[in-house]
Amino acid sequence: MRASRLVTLLLLLQNRGRMTARQLAEELEVSVRTVYRDVDALAAAGIPLYGEAGHEGGYQLLDGYRTRLTGLTADEAQAAFLTALPDAAAQLGVGEALVTAQLKLRAALPTQLREHAERIRQSFLLDAPGWYGEADPVPHLPVVADALWSRRAVLIRYLRWRAPEEIERRVEPYGLILKAGRWYLVAAGPSGIRTYRVDQILEVRMLDEEFAVPDAFDLAAHWSSSLADFHARLHTGEALVRLTPEGVRRLGVTASGDGAAQDGWTETRVPIESIGHAHGEFLRLGADIEVLEPVQLRDRIAETVRTLAARYEA
Structure with a gap:
């Protein structure tokens, strides 16, 4: 551990130039006294560094010195x-x-x-999670990642949405994906290659069994295909709607073959997940949308609007 800290101290001085003992201690998360000992150890090993006292002082390497300890573990x-x-x-x-x-x-x-x-x-800063909701706890992620790096199978106890809710399964980790702040494990199991939410893993145990990822497997291509399949299964219906220009912009759709009407509204068909889901999504557009089909969706939105009008009139 100390050897690693000495290398880090040396690299800090090489990258940043002069640094005080307190600055080094904060970077290394040790005491100032420990920094003094580490600096003495480096000097005793022949590293050409020196210290200067005073407010503008600190430790630095002699000009021109560069360590060759740049190999990555x-x-x-x-x-x-x-x-x-x-x-x-x-x-x-x-x-x-x-x-x-x-x-x-x-x-x-x-x-x-x-x-x-x-x-x-x-x-540059990449902030992957969305605005709303806290990140899911993933206590088993390090073990899953370790199994992925070492190509070893794992036994997981997993919580899924359909019965039986808790299952135990041996899987071979092929890849990890971070999507909108949520971790997903792509792994091969008894029913083929599946995707598992890491925060839904209740227990994981790494096995001694090693495996090889097929040469033909491509994580990015698999994930892209999975997303396309997910959206295809998600949007199983269709709605015919009329939109104002603002509605077109907010919904992000293009006009159907009917084109824009003379009054400035655009008529188009859009995919929907379900009547219930479309009801909530379309209400968010307020007066910038009119649902024409299906009739069940139009009637449900009309009933909601009548209820709201009565409530606010009261």
Whole structure:
């Protein structure tokens, strides 16, 4: 552990230049006294660094010195692909490795490129979750990720929406996907390749059984196909509606063959999930939409509007 900390301290000085003992202690999450000991150890090992006292003082390396300790460990290499997702890296259990990987990557770059990379890091942030709702707890994600990296099967106890709600299943992890702040596991099981919500995993145990992902499997292509299939099964109906220009913009649809009417309204057909779901979605558009078909949906919206009118008149 100390050896790793000494390397991190050295890389911090190489990347950032002069730093005080307190700044180093905050970065390394140790005491100032520990920093003093670590600096002495580096100096005893022949590292050309020196310290200056005073308000503007601190530790720094001699000009021109660059460490060759820039090789990445397996964890750091994995974390390097998550540099824009610090929260995701922490959930996967490689948060500390991410910090070290970033330091090593910057240390390996020429000065001009390192400054450019630092500007990018300071100017770009990816915030994956949506605005509403807190992130789902995923206590079993590190174990699932570990099994994925090591290509070992897992035994999961999983909570699903249909009966039987709790199932136990042996699966082979093929990939992890972070979608809108929610983690999904793509894995092969007794019924083929399926997608599991990681927050719905109640228990997981890594097995000693190793497996190989088929050469023909492509995670991105599989996920794209799964999403297309999901939307196809989700929108099983259709509604004929009239929209104002604002309604067209908010619903994000194009006109049907009938085109726009003379009064400025656009008539078009849109896919719907169900009468109940469409009822709620269309009411959000207020007076910018008129439902023509199906009759059940039109009648249901009309009844809601009459109820609201009576309530507000009262």
